[in-house]
Amino acid sequence: MSGVQSSELLRMEDVFTWFPIKGGILGRTQAYVKAVDGVTLSVRRGETLGIVGESGCGKTTLARTVVRLAEPIKGRLLFDGTDILKLKGGRLKPFRRKMQMVFQDPYASLDPRQNVRSALTEPMHIHGIVSGKNEADKRAAELIRIVGLNPDHLSRFPHEFSGGQRQRIAVARALAVNPEFLVLDEPTSSLDVSVQAQILNLLRDLQKELGLTYLFISHNLAVVRQMCSRTGVMYLGRVVEIGPTESLFERPRHPYTEALLSSVPLPDPTKRRLLAPLEGDVPSPITIPSGCRFRTRCGYATDKCAEVFPPATEVAPDQFAECLYDIDFAKKTKRELPVSSVQ
Amino acid sequence: MDGSTQDILTVKKLQVNFHTFAGQVKALDGVDLSVKRGEVLGLVGESGSGKSVTALSIEGLLPQNAEVVGGQIILNGKDLLTEKQGEIRTARLREMAMVFQDPLTYLNPVLTVGSQILEILETDRRVFTPVVVAARLEDLNKAAREGTLTEKETREKASLEALLAEQTLGRREFKRLAKAYAVAILGRVRLPEPERMFKMYPFELSGGMRQRTMIAMALVRRPALLIADEITTALDVTVQAQILKLLRELKDQIDASILLITHDLAVVAEICDRVAVMYAGNIVEVAEVGELFKNPLHPYTQGLLAAIPRPDAVRGELTSIKGSVPNLIYPPSGCRFHPRCPSAFEKCPLSKPPLVEARAGHYVECFLYGG
Ligand SMILES: Nc1ncnc2c1ncn2[C@@H]1O[C@H](COP(=O)(O)OP(=O)(O)OP(=O)(O)O)[C@@H](O)[C@H]1O
Ligand SMILES: Nc1ncnc2c1ncn2[C@@H]1O[C@H](COP(=O)(O)OP(=O)(O)O)[C@@H](O)[C@H]1O
Ligand SMILES: [Mg+2]
Ligand SMILES: [Mg+2]
Numbered sequence: 181m182s183g184v185q186s187s188e189l190l191r192m193e194d195v196f197t198w199f200p201i202k203g204g205i206l207g208r209t210q211a212y213v214k215a216v217d218g219v220t221l222s223v224r225r226g227e228t229l230g231i232v233g234e235s236g237c238g239k240t241t242l243a244r245t246v247v248r249l250a251e252p253i254k255g256r257l258l259f260d261g262t263d264i265l266k267l268k269g270g271r272l273k274p275f276r277r278k279m280q281m282v283f284q285d286p287y288a289s290l291d292p293r294q295n296v297r298s299a300l301t302e303p304m305h306i307h308g309i310v311s312g313k314n315e316a317d318k319r320a321a322e323l324i325r326i327v328g329l330n331p332d333h334l335s336r337f338p339h340e341f342s343g344g345q346r347q348r349i350a351v352a353r354a355l356a357v358n359p360e361f362l363v364l365d366e367p368t369s370s371l372d373v374s375v376q377a378q379i380l381n382l383l384r385d386l387q388k389e390l391g392l393t394y395l396f397i398s399h400n401l402a403v404v405r406q407m408c409s410r411t412g413v414m415y416l417g418r419v420v421e422i423g424p425t426e427s428l429f430e431r432p433r434h435p436y437t438e439a440l441l442s443s444v445p446l447p448d449p450t451k452r453r454l455l456a457p458l459e460g461d462v463p464s465p466i467t468i469p470s471g472c473r474f475r476t477r478c479g480y481a482t483d484k485c486a487e488v489f490p491p492a493t494e495v496a497p498d499q500f501a502e503c504l505y506d507i508d509f510a511k512k513t514k515r516e517l518p519v520s521s522v523q
Numbered sequence: 524m525d526g527s528t529q530d531i532l533t534v535k536k537l538q539v540n541f542h543t544f545a546g547q548v549k550a551l552d553g554v555d556l557s558v559k560r561g562e563v564l565g566l567v568g569e570s571g572s573g574k575s576v577t578a579l580s581i582e583g584l585l586p587q588n589a590e591v592v593g594g595q596i597i598l599n600g601k602d603l604l605t606e607k608q609g610e611i612r613t614a615r616l617r618e619m620a621m622v623f624q625d626p627l628t629y630l631n632p633v634l635t636v637g638s639q640i641l642e643i644l645e646t647d648r649r650v651f652t653p654v655v656v657a658a659r660l661e662d663l664n665k666a667a668r669e670g671t672l673t674e675k676e677t678r679e680k681a682s683l684e685a686l687l688a689e690q691t692l693g694r695r696e697f698k699r700l701a702k703a704y705a706v707a708i709l710g711r712v713r714l715p716e717p718e719r720m721f722k723m724y725p726f727e728l729s730g731g732m733r734q735r736t737m738i739a740m741a742l743v744r745r746p747a748l749l750i751a752d753e754i755t756t757a758l759d760v761t762v763q764a765q766i767l768k769l770l771r772e773l774k775d776q777i778d779a780s781i782l783l784i785t786h787d788l789a790v791v792a793e794i795c796d797r798v799a800v801m802y803a804g805n806i807v808e809v810a811e812v813g814e815l816f817k818n819p820l821h822p823y824t825q826g827l828l829a830a831i832p833r834p835d836a837v838r839g840e841l842t843s844i845k846g847s848v849p850n851l852i853y854p855p856s857g858c859r860f861h862p863r864c865p866s867a868f869e870k871c872p873l874s875k876p877p878l879v880e881a882r883a884g885h886y887v888e889c890f891l892y893g894g
Binding site (some may be wrong): 399 | 759
């Protein structure tokens with residue numbers, strides 16, 4: 181794949197990011213936390229791909245792997261056709277500029293001793309995209325306006341801003357180096373609802389104006405539904421279902437997606453439904469169940485699910501699920517799980 | 524909004540300030556709130572609106588730097604701000620219990636779940652004697668009805684009935700009953716294998732199990748009022764659904780009122796009977812849940828409802844409320860929402876609007892509706 185005319189800006193192929201757990205007196209590796217455990221996906225130019233899933237399923241690790249803050253043990257990571265896992269140092273630097281990340285907690289990603297102007301101009305100098313201080317300052321003033329603040333704010337420090345304003349600054353900082361691709365890890369999770377909408381609108385507008393591509397990570401399914409053209413659902417380190425947001429939400433085909441969606445309360449008292457479809461907790465990412473990793477909590481699981489690894493199957497146009505069964509068929513033949521599955 | 528007798532809790536004009544280096548935080552600016560018997564009242568608002576401060580005031584757990592400047596907190600007829608200390612403590616112990624967002628801060632890491640529950644009961648043995656005896660008697664009475672009572676149990680039943688009248692119980696006997704009662708409560712919050720759970724330490728439990736443990740610790744007291752402050756906020760949606768389902772089941776079994784505090788309007792829609800909306804230290808709107816979602820009156824409530832993304836439909840442009848929550852050291856004058864309000868007019872910055880009944884049972888604190 182040359183990637184020259186490809187609609188894929190980023191492609192992950194069979195990526196594994198495992199963290200070793202050391203122990204014993206010799207400090208040998210005793211096991212691995214399989215945070216990302218064989219992910220294949222692509223992000224298409226100009227789209228917003230959402231990633232949802234429960235806490236600990238590997239969303240942040242996936243994001244960190246993409247921007248090369250976490251080192252995968254295996255896999256290929258193609259940016260515009262180039263496998264950036266093979267690049268180091270100077271050859272990686274231009275790619276680092278093209279991909280920027282915005283974190284959940286803008287307080288953690290902004291240096292408290294650095295004022296906004298230097299937070300914005302520092303990355304410009306690092307990546308040499310401005311020729312001098314004047315140009316950098318001019319660009320900083322422009323950026324701060326783009327994100328809805330004003331140039332007065334440039335000489336202030338992070339603690340002088342509200343959460344929403346800090347997230348605007350974090351976005352401005354990410355934009356400072358003219359990226360093509362933004363990885364947004366829970367960009368509004370620390371914000372109030374009334375402010376969340378401001379940031380989501382800002383991100384949408386910026387995407388339109390600057391032609392950006394987003395990988396948008398969130399545990400909030402409602403936010404993902406509003407923001408993303410396609411959505412991937414992660415469970416224990418794998419993307420178990422991925423497809424166009426509309427059809428995935430309207431007709432989920434993986435039992436986990438179905439359960440996750442029906443756990444979300446609706447802001448509408450005339451539609452009370454809470455089914456609590458899933459019992460128990462997510463298993464540990466150290467000892468992942470054999471076969472289908474969701475089978476221990478799946479209402480439709482059969483003996484075969486413990487033995488066979490479910491391959492990704494196209495279940496609807498452009499929608500793929502890692503499940504052995506057709507969900508409608510599974511529903512019809514559903515056998516009750518024993519009550520002891522609680523735990 | 525009187526009807527005090529049918530209210531388990533009434534908060535009137537509660538004002539609380541915090542003394543800090545930066546100045547006085549005027550956290551509660553005259554909060555009016557009542558929880559009716561048997562209802563689930565949702566208290567909803569964004570962070571910093573004063574939900575937790577309200578809860579802590581009711582529970583008597585405000586930190587040292589807080590000052591109650593004025594108002595009343597009436598729990599089952601007793602004013603918690605004026606009554607004698609001893610009386611208040613007993614009233615709180617008997618009538619209410621609280622569950623918080625982060626169970627780990629409130630669970631003792633070096634004690635098993637079981638010993639923590641026993642500690643609650645044993646510290647106030649006198650208060651809880653009737654509770655543990657009644658719990659055992661319920662079991663025995665049930666067995667008696669079903670005709671499965673052994674001879675030994677028949678004797679136990681008679682002696683417990685006598686004890687209940689005298690209100691005294693030996694230490695060992697208390698402990699035996701308390702333990703059985705605690706295990707039963709762990710089962711009631713649907714923790715698997717309650718006997719085993721009884722012996723486990725908090726770090727051995729998942730987030731959802733810890734929260735169930737906290738709920739169990741609240742329920743052992745058989746409270747008439749359960750205050751739950753953001754108890755599902757730190758949990759995944761799937762676990763949140765489990766806990767909300769549990770609360771709904773429990774509500775019917777335990778015959779308690781619940782004050783459910785959350786920033787999430789979807790959670791409110793899912794399990795509350797009535798809702799109070801809080802903004803910057805004021806209750807700005809109160810209504811029955813269906814009514815509030817159908818006819819939100821306060822511009823803040825309207826803005827909030829328009830700003831929540833829905834999982835079941837796509838909205839083009841998301842509506843947001845301009846600006847952000849004010850700093851309560853320098854709160855805006857008059858109606859505290861006026862700087863962000865799209866409908867503000869001359870009157871709004873001048874004085875605080877009163878809470879008026881704009882529709883039947885639907886109260887709002889906004890000059891658009893009179894006052
Ligand atoms: N540096 C690390 N060393 C060891 N384990 C790690 C490391 N980073 C993450 N993990 C583990 O990998 C798994 C996935 O973590 P990750 O942070 O990617 O989850 P997440 O989906 O982003 O969760 P959340 O929704 O809570 O943010 C977890 O079990 C986590 O504890
Ligand atoms: N211990 C404290 N010291 C000073 N200010 C406090 C303290 N606790 C709460 N506040 C302030 O009181 C207001 C209400 O806070 P809180 O009740 O915690 O809000 P929430 O609605 O998020 O629960 C906020 O302005 C907060 O900063
Ligand atoms: Mg994360
Ligand atoms: Mg709070």
